[in-house]
Amino acid sequence: MNVFDLVFKLDEVRIGTNSEGNFLEALKYGQMYVIPFSTWKGVFRSVTEMLEGSQANLDDLLKTIDQLNETGTGKDPIWRVTEEIERKFPGLGGVLRDVLNPEETVNKETIREIAEAYLNPVYRLYGHQSFSGALIFSDSVLQGVRGVMTRTSIDRKTGKAKEDMLFSEEVVYPGNVRVRVVLHDVPDFAMKAWIGTLKFMEEVGVGIGSGQSRRSWAVLDDEDSRVARISLRAILDGGSWVSLRDWLKATGKG
Secondary structure: EEEEEEEEOOOOOOOOOEOOOOEEEEOEEOOEHHHOHHHHHHHHHHHHHHHOOOOOOHHHHHHHHHHHHHOOEEEEEEEEHHHHHHHOOOOOHHHHHHHHOOOOOOOOHHHHHHHHHHHHHHHHHOOOOOOOOOOEEEEEEEEEEEEEEEEEEEOOOOOEEEEEEEHHHEEEOOOEEEEEEEEEEOOOOHHHHHHHHHHHHHOOEEEOOOOOOOEEEEEEOOOOOOOEEOOOOHHEEEEEEHHHHHHHHHHOOO
């Protein structure tokens, strides 16, 4: 398991919440302005989906199922088939047994649907209705000056300001923001997708919150960000944080 302490450069942000008339408030818990974990998860997932797509290669899995049916009765119960699937695709057999009735006979299409998600890096990282994802995000408290901006809506057809669409928007100017992310151990294909996501956020950045076309653009600072490996061995060895930049280089992807 890895823990990522990620720092983003962020000039201005508003996470939307309730509004009163033409005044748009920023989300806060008590007196603290925040970016909730759900916003972070959505932002990260959108980048991973853009980079990775949504298709998984199921050829090996379907071939395994066909071979099992050929050597068995063709109507083997799921529990018997999943034992072999687990040997070739660690973790998938357990998910199938948890989701499906182990005494039912094998339905290739049902297994395909679940396996397609389990072998997909996006679902493996962020979760699916059949299993939990490997990533856990924290909330972020925004430290910075609070301000109120007066804005107007633009008619995209004419490029002019819309009539009677003047409004005030509550924003925070944090300068930077920190989020903690826990990544449980995942196969190489999912780790590759996670590394690609971090690299994209470092090199390009990502819009976050309301007003993404203005200054709400977050860029990952790989020098101030850091990573720690959490395991019994790491604890016994006195493991410590390393910079995200060094971690990316160590993976061979930096």
